Amino acid sequence: MQQYCNRLLFVWFPPWEITEIYREYPHAFFSFIIKNVAHYHYLSFFTIRCVDLFKIKSYYDYENIQVSDLQYIYADSEPSTLFSIIILHILSHITEGRCITVEATIKDVARQAGVSTATVSRVINNTGVVRPDTIKRVMDAVKYVNYVPNIMARNLKTESSTIIGFVISNISNTHFTKMANKIESILREKGLNLIVCNTDDDPDLELNYLQRMIAMHADGIILNTTCKNNDWICELSHKIPMVLVDRNITVPAFLGDFVGSNGYGGVMDLTKHLIEKGHRDIAIITSDLSTSTGRERLDGFCAAMRTIGISVDEHYFYRYDSQHFSEEDGVAGCQYLMALEKRPTAIVVINNEMTIGVYKYLHNNKISVPDDISVVSYGNINNSDLFRVEPTFATLNPNFIGEKAANLLLSRIEAPGRGNREIIFEPLLVVNESTKTL
Helix, strand or coil: CCCCECCCCCEECCHHHHHHHHHHCHHHHHHHHHHHHHHHHHECCEEECHHHHCCHHHHHCHHHCCHHHCCEEECCCCHHHCCEECCHHHHHHHHCCCCCCCCCCHHHHHHHHCCCHHHHHHHHHCCCCCCHHHHHHHHHHHHHHCCCCCHHHHHHHHCCCCEEEEEECCCCCHHHHHHHHHHHHHHHHCCCEEEEEECCCCHHHHHHHHHHHHHCCCCEEEECCCCCCHHHHHHHCCCCCEEEECCCCCCCCCCCEEEEECHHHHHHHHHHHHHHCCCCCEEEEECCCCCHHHHHHHHHHHHHHHCCCCCCCCCCCCEEECCCCCHHHHHHHHHHHHCCCCCCCEEEECCHHHHHHHHHHHHHCCCCCCCCCEEEEECCCCCHHHCCCCCEEECCCHHHHHHHHHHHHHHHHHCCCCCCCEEEECCCEECCCCCCCC
16 A cells, blocks of 8 residues: 655646646656556645636746645545646745645545544544444554644634633743743643744734734733734734733723733832932933833832932933843943943843843943942843842742733633733842942
8 A cells, every 4th residue: 555645735727727737847747647646545635726816827927926825725526536737846936945735634534444534533532432443443544644633623613722822022031931831831721722922022923923813713812012003902802812911001992901010119129229229320221112011110210210309301311222122232221321421330120131131241341240330130030140240130920920811811711701800910129249339
C-alpha cells in the first residue's frame, strides 16, 4: 500500500481549460501523471477554484498570484472525476519555495479505517459506545493519514472555541511572561487554551490580533492594550468577554473588567523616598503618555515633587519622555540625562525594562550607582539580586494580576452582561542599595 500523501497541492481547472494547460505546460502535466497516478486512492483532494478568483487570462500570470488569494475547497469526488494537475513551477512561484500542507479530513480517516464518519467522530470525541477493535482501527487510521481534528469546525457547532486570547505589549518583559504562566495554569484547569499575542505596542498589530480572535471565535480576551484603538475595543467588548490588565480604558462605552496596580501611589512612594534622602534634582524617565500607566506614574511623580515646591510640566529640566516601555528607551533616557551640564542626583524610572537600560548605560560609561547617581524603579526586575547594586523598587505582582484577570474573565464568560469590575494591586516599596543620602 502506498504511503498516504498529505503534502500536495491540487489545482483544479474546468475541463475546457485542460487542453490549454497541457499545451502550455506539457512537462509539468506528464510529470504529475507519471509520479502520482499510483497514489490516487490515498490522496485528499483540495481544489483552488480559479474561475471564482481570477480571469481566465490570469491562469498563466502566475507571478502575480499570492497565497492569500487562494481558497482551499474540499472536493468529495472520486479521483477519476477530477481534472487535477500540479503545475510545479507555478507552485514554486505561489509558495516561494515553501510547502503548502493539505490536511487530512475525517472522511479520509473513515475511508482508511473502513467505517463511517460518525464512528470516527465518536472515537475521536470519546462519545457513544464503540467496539475496542474498531477504536484501534480508527486510531491507526488517524495516525496513518496524519489527521488533526478541525477545531474551528467544531467551534461552529458548539459555539465555543476553548480559546482565550492574551494580547500583550511586550513579550520580552518578564512581568508579562509570569502573568501569562499564571493565567494559563488557571485556564488549563477549565479546559481552555491560552494564545499569547505580542503587539510590541503597535496599534495596527493589536488590531490585527483582535480581529484574529474574532475569526477564531475566541471565548474571551485578556488585553494589555496600546490605548490607541479604544473606540474599536469598546465596541468589541460588547461582543467578546474582556478583561484589561495594567492599562485601563476609562470610558463608559467599555464593557469589561480591569486588573492593574496603583502606579500613581507606587511612583509617589519612590519619589518621596528620594526626597527623604535629601534629593531635589530628581529626574524622571517616562514613557508613552497615551497609556493610562504612563500618565498615572508621571502624575505620582508630579504629586511627590509638589510637596517640596517643585512643579513638573513638559518643560521640567530633568524629564525625559520616551516612546516605549523598553530597555532601549531606558538607555536613551539615561544618555540624555547624563549629558546635561548639571546632572540630576537621582533618577525615577517608571518601568522595569527601562531600568535595565538605565543600568546598562551607567555600567558601560563607568557611572557608579549609588555613588554618582541614585536609581529607583517602578516594577520588579527579574534576577535583580544578581546585580552588583540591587535597585530600590516598587513591587509589581504579575502572579496576582494574572490570577485575578483569569478568574474575572471566567466569571464574565458565564455572565457577559455583568457590570464592570476593578481590582487594584497596591505596590510596596522595597529599599535596596541603589540610593544614597545626600
